[in-house]
Amino acid sequence: MEQTLTLNASRPWGRWLLIGLGVVLTLLLLVVPLLAIFAGAFAAGVGGIIENINEPDMLHAIGLTLLVAALTVPINLVFGTLLAWLVTRFRFPGRQLLLTLMDVPFAVSPVVAGLLYLLMYGVNGPVGGWLDDHDMQLMFAWPGIVMVTVFVTCPFVVRELVPLMSSQGTDSEEAAVLLGASGWQLFRKVTLPNIRWALLYGVILTNARAVGEFGAVSVVSGGIRGETNTLPLHVELLHQDYNAVGAFTAAALLTLMAVVTLMFKSYLEWRLHSAEAQE
Amino acid sequence: MAALLGSSKRVLPGFTLSLGTSLLFVSLIILLPLTGLVINTSQMGWDQYWQVVSDPRVVATYKVTLSAAAVASLFNMLFGLLMAWILTRYRFPGRALLDGLMDLPFALPTAVAGLTLASLFATNGWYGAWLAELGIKVSYTWIGIVVAMVFTSVPFVVRTVQPVLEDLGPEYEEAAATLGASPWQAFSRVVLPELKPALITGTALSFTRSLGEFGAVIFIAGNMPWQTEITSLMIFIRLQEFDYAAASAIASVVLLASFVLLFLINGIQSRFMRRIRGNA
Numbered sequence: 001m002e003q004t005l006t007l008n009a010s011r012p013w014g015r016w017l018l019i020g021l022g023v024v025l026t027l028l029l030l031v032v033p034l035l036a037i038f039a040g041a042f043a044a045g046v047g048g049i050i051e052n053i054n055e056p057d058m059l060h061a062i063g064l065t066l067l068v069a070a071l072t073v074p075i076n077l078v079f080g081t082l083l084a085w086l087v088t089r090f091r092f093p094g095r096q097l098l099l100t101l102m103d104v105p106f107a108v109s110p111v112v113a114g115l116l117y118l119l120m121y122g123v124n125g126p127v128g129g130w131l132d133d134h135d136m137q138l139m140f141a142w143p144g145i146v147m148v149t150v151f152v153t154c155p156f157v158v159r160e161l162v163p164l165m166s167s168q169g170t171d172s173e174e175a176a177v178l179l180g181a182s183g184w185q186l187f188r189k190v191t192l193p194n195i196r197w198a199l200l201y202g203v204i205l206t207n208a209r210a211v212g213e214f215g216a217v218s219v220v221s222g223g224i225r226g227e228t229n230t231l232p233l234h235v236e237l238l239h240q241d242y243n244a245v246g247a248f249t250a251a252a253l254l255t256l257m258a259v260v261t262l263m264f265k266s267y268l269e270w271r272l273h274s275a276e277a278q279e
Numbered sequence: 280m281a282a283l284l285g286s287s288k289r290v291l292p293g294f295t296l297s298l299g300t301s302l303l304f305v306s307l308i309i310l311l312p313l314t315g316l317v318i319n320t321s322q323m324g325w326d327q328y329w330q331v332v333s334d335p336r337v338v339a340t341y342k343v344t345l346s347a348a349a350v351a352s353l354f355n356m357l358f359g360l361l362m363a364w365i366l367t368r369y370r371f372p373g374r375a376l377l378d379g380l381m382d383l384p385f386a387l388p389t390a391v392a393g394l395t396l397a398s399l400f401a402t403n404g405w406y407g408a409w410l411a412e413l414g415i416k417v418s419y420t421w422i423g424i425v426v427a428m429v430f431t432s433v434p435f436v437v438r439t440v441q442p443v444l445e446d447l448g449p450e451y452e453e454a455a456a457t458l459g460a461s462p463w464q465a466f467s468r469v470v471l472p473e474l475k476p477a478l479i480t481g482t483a484l485s486f487t488r489s490l491g492e493f494g495a496v497i498f499i500a501g502n503m504p505w506q507t508e509i510t511s512l513m514i515f516i517r518l519q520e521f522d523y524a525a526a527s528a529i530a531s532v533v534l535l536a537s538f539v540l541l542f543l544i545n546g547i548q549s550r551f552m553r554r555i556r557g558n559a
Contacts (some may be wrong), residue, residue: 014462015369022365023377025358029430030383033395036405040398079304086297098301101309107541109491111511112530113312115518119527120315127311151308174290183292205385212388214494215511219518232390232494239394239498248398251391258386265386266379 037255040248052249057226061234062253064142065211068230072149072210073203080157080202085191088165089173102158105151114219117148140222145230148216153209157202164198165191197275201268208261212254316534319527331528340510341532347421347509348489351428356482358429359436360474366437367444384433392430393498400426400499419501424509427496428489435488439481440474447473476551480544487540491533
């Protein structure tokens, strides 16, 4: 650290030139677009924002988005933790394949993800057709939105947990078993305290993506106003309606979520680093 | 079999439970939907399949998507390298904030990114008005697609190069400098070769993400057939026409391309990991 400074001090202009370039590009590329969202929302004053938020369709979109996140996050939390437990605590044939499959959702483009669900779970698909005979519809309804959102966000928790749990090893857990801990006691008292920050980090990322997913959701939602429109889809709808203030108000709500996510994420990264430093 | 499963199986609980739930989850959420695509495309004849995927309008979307993603990921390679460098090597006021900002594109919903970029680059927008005086049009053009792709894939290169640069430490550059290398020589001959795997991985991830980007692009692209239509949009349009077969065929091309890229990226990463372990 000290050495860096003395060495770089011999050519301070090069250093400040690079910092300046980085800062200016970041301002133009990231900060100004962020500010423009709030400028757009406040274009008609606070009244315009309140008026737009109180629209029934907007309220419904906010509610649906919260519902989708509230279902997706626990599903991926539980299944992600179980899967991470499985692949880091046991060796079995097909383990690597399972891990590779968990990477698939990140490689699949969102529109293709939506299409995959439509083909299998839509009324013309093998599973969807059978469900339709039993009067159940998944696609173009909220369950379909939850399903694709689970798909696009399922790698987050697994990716945070697997490297951490492999590096931590199983010594303390095996000791707990030998001391007579039940499975649940073992997880809650031994494993969970070690992985809680990583778990929370995974949850934050899952939640941000679940709230903001656009491509996959727009394929399976059908975009029925006031019924299957999530907040990101509502942004597009209002934009197409030439309701700029409305679109930017919806966007500003999502941006607030993103900013809180970033702050939370920085805090957790700091916690994770200090946890590592303690070991 | 018992030897394969190892000794830990006997000690720790939850094997059956976690295996059962994981298999159920992976089958329902990942495998079953993938089979749906395989079934749908295999029902088409080869001629019909070829006709759909080589339709001139669809081919135009491949060109637009590939070229825009290539330019966007090249830009992010340079920008990411610059940001990773200044964030790890220099200490200056606001560094932590700048570091945190790098993740903004992942936290911000893509539709929001698309909306704000479209309005900034519109001819009456903050950037668009200024660019219009120079005779450059971004909204509703191919450049607009590049801008949207750049924005949404900013974090990849920064976040893959940053940890490598941190591990590397400034000692190598210092050694090079004491041996008489100029800062540029020290960087290009000593640091850059060490960064290469991470840089390639980050750029490839950025490229893959850009190929699939939909939300941000459709706001700014104008979506004119033959000119500013991306492949994801083409799939979307075929679906709205209820032409599921054509949508599946085009999607299979996209999916195949993503899997090849994923495979290549994993290959680079595992070689890279081996090298690190080999050195340690």
